[in-house]
Amino acid sequence: MRTTLFIPTKNEIDAVKIIMPQIRPEWVDEIICVDGHSRDGTAEWLEAQGYRVLRQKSDGLIGAYWECIEAASGDVIIGFSPDGNSIPETIPKIVQKMREGYDIVIASRYKDGARSADDDMVTAFGNWMFTTMANLLYRGNITDLCVMYRGFRKNLVYELSLSRSRHPMMEIELMVRGLKSGLRMLDIPADEPARIGGVRKMRIFYNGWFVLWVLLKEVYAFPRRKPPASERTRRPER
Ligand SMILES: Nc1nc2c(ncn2[C@@H]2O[C@H](COP(=O)(O)OP(=O)(O)O)[C@@H](O)[C@H]2O)c(=O)[nH]1
Ligand SMILES: [Mg+2]
DSSP states (O other): OOEEEEEEESSOHHHHHHHGGGSOGGGSSEEEEEEOOOSSSHHHHHHHTTOEEEEOOSSHHHHHHHHHHHHOOOSEEEEOOTTTTSOTTHHHHHHHHHHTTOSEEEEESSSTTOOBSSOOHHHHHHHHHHHHHHHHHHTOOOSOSSOSOEEEETTHHHHTTOOOOSSTTHHHHHHHHHHHTTOOEEEEEOOBOOOOSSOOOOOHHHHHHHHHHHHHHHHHHSSOOOOOHHHHHSOOOO
């Protein structure tokens, strides 16, 4: 099993200088940084440290995700926020659990007393509401639907036909379709410290709308309905 750590950056120079040296190279097989046109020297600093940096061609965080997935040699992708929100020491824990055979391992901000220092009232409520909806609609018992910090088998993006949209749907489809398909999903507790410098790029209501949309559309969307009985019994043509 090969592992690829996905590091998305957009104007995160203060944070990457502190966080990246805390990531031990032996924890994963490959680190791919995807930089979204930073103007503060983030990409140049990462390159000077010897990291592989893809200059993003597509739009948004999800575009960066796909560029990493397509460039990755790993069988497992781990999404990691280098802005201070993700604790580096959780990386080997995720890798360990993926090796044990899980399909998706989530670094949950809400499990067993883990805390988020990045949440405000709105994001705390939204995360609780969306996670509860996912569990009720798709019979899960996950504790953090939306966190980016998770490992997953790379092939799931193809097996589950995840959305190529630049809107933030792919990660939520991964989780919901994972629940619907009965995949082995595990959440392990991980605090979310406050971000270091920079500004949050995630737009709360824009993202929230797409999370809600995926939660609802997935009631019908995947897997596709079985073909009608007449088609199912038809013999294959020779
Ligand atoms: N490459 C790339 N990275 C991005 C983009 N938007 C956000 N990021 C990075 O993704 C990570 C998470 O973004 P952030 O706005 O902090 O979201 P939050 O932590 O979920 O509130 C940060 O490291 C950002 O710099 C983008 O359009 N392209
Ligand atoms: Mg963040």
